[in-house]
Amino acid sequence: MIQYLPFEKPIEALDQRVAELSALPEGTEEARMLATRAERLLADTYARLSPWQRTLVARHPQRPRFEKLVAGLFTDFLPLAGDRVFSEDAAIIGGFARFEGRKVMVIGHVKGEDTPGRLRHNFGMARPEGYRKAIRLMELADRFGLPVVTLVDTPGAFPGVDAEARGQAEAIARSTEACLSLGVPLIAVIIGEGGSGGAVALAAANRVLMMEHAVYSVISPEGCASILWRSGAQAPDAAEAMKVTAADLLKLGVIHRIVYEPQGGAHRDPQEMAKRLTLALRAELDGLATMTPAELQREREEFFLSLG
Secondary structure, eight states, X not given: OOOOOGGGHHHHHHHHHHHHHHTSGGGHHHHHHHHHHHHHHHHHHHHTOOHHHHHHHHTOTTSOOHHHHHHHHOEEEEEEOOXXXXXXXXXXXXXXXXXXXXXXEEEEEOOOSSHHHHHHTGGGOOOHHHHHHHHHHHHHHHHHTOOEEEEEEESOSOOOHHHHHTTHHHHHHHHHHHHHHOSSOEEEEEEEEEEHHHHHTTTOOSXXXXXXXXXXXXXXXXXXXXXXXXXXXXXXXXXXXXXXXXXXXHHHTSOSEEEOOOTTOGGGOHHHHHHHHHHHHHHHHHHHTTOOXXXXXXXXXXXXXXOO
């Protein structure tokens, strides 16, 4: 059952009425008419989403995240644990997999699907050991000549005292450096929230793809609003000013491609979303396959340095 966002209340009311009428023998025709009206309203609503509304869609609790997308895009996924320094961080998961028969390394943020899962994965906010694990896996992929695909979905790196004490900033910087130094193709996909350096640490890639209703920014709209206006209530204004949407970021040259979502967002049809991502990844991997390690490194560095 779909969970409706605050701006979807008119759509929810129509859908509920359609369900009620569909249960009545004499209400079939009216239900069909209302269903058509609801579909039009859904299309019209999502065609005019504000940056803040897109942020809410990116955070939708039913949005397909790392686990579902890995299951839909890859086969033979073999997760590898630990940073070989301190511990295992469940906020970042990665391992070997196959994409249409092609061996790859998949790494991504994991927010969790329910409350226990979100607590276990720390809402996708990685500590230093998470980024050091990502570095280990990227170096392993480089050694074996495997393309790397990262799925980015985090509000930001974990800001706790323990994380800072273990070198959070250094770990993020070294993860970004590891991305830039790879001699194999690296494709990053912003699938939900791409927040701050915690996202860039896995997204300094040859190709940065972004799902249509994902957001990518240096700080959350709430964080920006609390700094500029001293109030989180101004988050919608901050989202507008920060240019967090895929369309804005494509115009600014921060990303390379938008992967358009099914009508009403990826959470309404995860299988279709996986098909669209498959097509996009196939095209990008094929396009990068002929490049030499030096060309891949140079292209990434030039793109990264051009930002801002």
